Amino acid sequence: MLEILPLGAVDPEAVIRQDERAFGFRYDRVSRPVARADVADMRGWAAVDRGEVVAFVGARPCEVTLPGGCPVAAAGVTWVSVAATHRRRGIASQLMGRMHAEALERGEPLAVLIASEGGIYGRFGYGVATWRRVVRLDRRAAGLATPFEDPGRARYVEGAAALDACRAAYERYRVAQPGAVSRREPWWQRAVAMKTPQWVVHEDGDGVVDGFTVYSNELHWDYGHPASRVSVDDLVTATPEAREALWRVLLGLDLVGTVETTWLSPDDPLEWQLADRRALRTVEVLDGMWACPLDVAVALGARRYLAGGTLVLEVEGARFRLDAGEGGAEACPTGSEADLVLGRGALGSILFGGVRPTVLVAARRVVERVAGAATVADRMFLGERMPHCNTAF
Ligand SMILES: CC(C)(COP(=O)(O)OP(=O)(O)OC[C@H]1O[C@@H](n2cnc3c(N)ncnc32)[C@H](O)[C@@H]1OP(=O)(O)O)[C@@H](O)C(=O)NCCC(=O)NCCS
Numbered sequence: 001m002l003e004i005l006p007l008g009a010v011d012p013e014a015v016i017r018q019d020e021r022a023f024g025f026r027y028d029r030v031s032r033p034v035a036r037a038d039v040a041d042m043r044g045w046a047a048v049d050r051g052e053v054v055a056f057v058g059a060r061p062c063e064v065t066l067p068g069g070c071p072v073a074a075a076g077v078t079w080v081s082v083a084a085t086h087r088r089r090g091i092a093s094q095l096m097g098r099m100h101a102e103a104l105e106r107g108e109p110l111a112v113l114i115a116s117e118g119g120i121y122g123r124f125g126y127g128v129a130t131w132r133r134v135v136r137l138d139r140r141a142a143g144l145a146t147p148f149e150d151p152g153r154a155r156y157v158e159g160a161a162a163l164d165a166c167r168a169a170y171e172r173y174r175v176a177q178p179g180a181v182s183r184r185e186p187w188w189q190r191a192v193a194m195k196t197p198q199w200v201v202h203e204d205g206d207g208v209v210d211g212f213t214v215y216s217n218e219l220h221w222d223y224g225h226p227a228s229r230v231s232v233d234d235l236v237t238a239t240p241e242a243r244e245a246l247w248r249v250l251l252g253l254d255l256v257g258t259v260e261t262t263w264l265s266p267d268d269p270l271e272w273q274l275a276d277r278r279a280l281r282t283v284e285v286l287d288g289m290w291a292c293p294l295d296v297a298v299a300l301g302a303r304r305y306l307a308g309g310t311l312v313l314e315v316e317g318a319r320f321r322l323d324a325g326e327g328g329a330e331a332c333p334t335g336s337e338a339d340l341v342l343g344r345g346a347l348g349s350i351l352f353g354g355v356r357p358t359v360l361v362a363a364r365r366v367v368e369r370v371a372g373a374a375t376v377a378d379r380m381f382l383g384e385r386m387p388h389c390n391t392a393f
Contacts, residue, residue, distance in 0.1 A: 002091070004098060007044040007058070014053040015039055015046060015079070022081030023116075034190045041186045042078065045098045047091045055082040057095035059103065062393065063182040064112050064291070067353045067383030068304025071175055071182070075103035075294075076393045077113035096124050100294055109295035109302065110348075112181065114288065114392055121290050127345035129352040130179040130288035130389040133264040135280055139230075139256045142279035150245045152204040159192040159199040165209035166201065172210070172238035179289055179352050179387030187393065197233060200249055202242040211235075211242025215250060220257070227257035235261065236390065244273070262286070265388035266354075289389035291348035296320055299351060300331035307379040314338035314369075315347055324380055339373035342366040353383025 007015065016035050020026055027035050044058035058079035063071040077099065082091045103111055112129070115121050159166075167188060174180035197216035204210045214234040220227050230253055237243040247270060250259055264270070271280045293299040296315050305324035312321050312334055321334035340357065342350075346365040349355050357377035360366040368374045 001050070002054075003048045004094060005046050005048055007039070007042065007046060007056075010046045010048060010053055012036065012039045015044070015056050015058075018046075018053050018056055018083060019079055019081055021083060030193065034186075034193050037186045037189065039079075041184060043102070044079065045095045045102075047082070047086070047095060049086065054086045055091045055095060056080070057092070057099050059099050059111070060184060060393070061106070061108065062112070062184070064110060064289075064389075065174055065176070065178055065180045066299075066303035066351065067178045067306075067381075067387070069176050070303045072110060072299070072302040073106075073108045074110040074112050074181070074291075075099065075106075075108045076181060077111050078393060080113075080116075092120075093124070100124075100292070104294050109293065109298035111292045111294055112289050112389075114389075115290055118287060121292075122345050125292040125294075125344035125348070126290040127292075127343075127347070127349035128287040128289075128355075129291040129348055130354060130387045131266050132262060132286050132288040132388070132390070133266055133268070133282050134262045134284040134286060135260065135264050135282050137251065137259040137281075138279045139251055139253065139259050141276050142251050142259070143275045144244070144248065144251070144273045145275040146273070148244050148248065151241055152202060152207075152210070152245065154200055154202045154245050154249050157199050157201050159197075159214070162199055162201050162209070162212065163188055163192065166199075166212045166236070169201075169209045169211055169238050169242075170236050173236050176238075177388060178383045178385065179354070179389045181289070181389055181391050181393055183391055183393075187391070191234070200246060202237070202245050204239065204241065210239045211237030211246055213246045213250065217253065217256065219255075222257070226255035228253075228255050230256050230259045232259060232261035232263075234390070235263070243269075247273075263390045265386055265390075267386040289387075291352060293344055293347050293351060296344070296347065297331040297333065299347075301329050303329065303351065305329055305380045306382050306384065309376050309380045311373060311377055311380065312336045312339045313347070314341040316344055322380075337369065339370045340366055340368060340377060350377070350381045352387035353381055354387045357381060 047055035
């Protein structure tokens with residue numbers, strides 16, 4: 001007999017063990033306390049079979065930024081797992097349903113997550129909202145084309161000592177970046193505890209930290225030739241100067257052959273700054289954050305639209321009239337005929353401005369009921385820049 005219980009009613013250690021089994025790894029001496037702190041910081045629902053936790057879905061409250069510099073409350077879904085002994089019986093579906101209902105009660109109009117596999121979340125109403133580029137740079141060939149005079153300075157710091165300054169720089173960055181999510185305190189503690197990398201901050205001319213990078217350097221010699229590999233775990237900048245200065249630090253690392261990152265935005269300017277653009281190879285473009293609009297009217301009204309206009313959207317049977325103007329936007333239930341018909345997942349994708357509605361019409365994810373409506377939607381939903389989420393949450 002399966003019970004669905006809130007996280008507070010089960011042993012958190014059992015949730016951790018369930019997570020280990022489902023993902024196929026073991027927390028160690030360093031990561032186990034971090035995992036405990038992580039669980040203590042979330043809410044969630046567990047499926048319990050005769051006293052044993054066999055599935056879990058967690059969530060943390062967060063803010064995610066919509067186009068126009070509009071942070072909105074969201075449920076940051078995480079730690080989704082079902083034991084191999086209980087899979088494909090609808091347990092994840094039940095837990096996701098509970099979690100969505102709870103998010104709505106808490107006033108979170110969106111749910112967001114980073115997916116382990118591409119085939120899981122479409123059926124739960126999620127669509128890809130951001131992308132991350134996996135890139136590899138041939139460091140020796142990756143010179144920047146134009147000279148740069150840094151108005152500030154970059155310096156190495158010990159992660160923990162610089163946390164306050166890095167948090168402040170991240171806040172500046174994320175409220176202006178569509179797709180960025182807020183980072184909670186345990187996230188930062190994990191970043192400091194779990195990694196043994198280098199932290200470099202950039203300070204502007206007034207000494208205020210306006211960006212930072214976290215990287216690890218794996219020493220490697222190719223039969224006597226230095227060929228170390230640098231992996232950039234985090235690069236957050238609130239100003240163009242910080243971005244350029246920190247890339248110059250990374251690309252100036254002696255003894256390093258390749259610099260890699262798995263979190264570059266699709267429209268990052270770096271490739272346009274290189275003297276030889278082939279010094280940067282895009283190895284893959286992965287889906288990043290997925291978004292599910294739980295309260296469609298609130299989600300549509302929470303962002304700004306570059307071009308004003310009116311559209312009637314039918315989302316899974318319910319119609320909403322979206323009126324967007326310079327002062328903001330409003331979406332209300334309506335009985336009018338629909339211009340566009342779409343699922344929640346497709347709306348989650350276009351809401352962040354990273355894919356044009358006409359592309360989703362071509363992919364038959366959006367149905368255009370009134371000719372030209374998707375082109376109007378293209379102009380309205382486009383964001384000021386590509387959405388990007390650089391936080392694994
Ligand atoms: C992904 C996972 C949570 C699904 O749990 P589950 O209880 O088997 O899911 P459900 O039974 O509710 O499945 C609902 C539907 O999704 C489908 N589905 C489930 N997992 C899927 C997957 N990995 N890929 C494609 N489809 C999947 C099921 O076939 C089912 O389809 P149906 O409604 O047409 O029958 C579980 O397989 C798991 O723990 N995987 C390993 C950990 C993981 O990847 N977690 C996700 C982290 S983001």
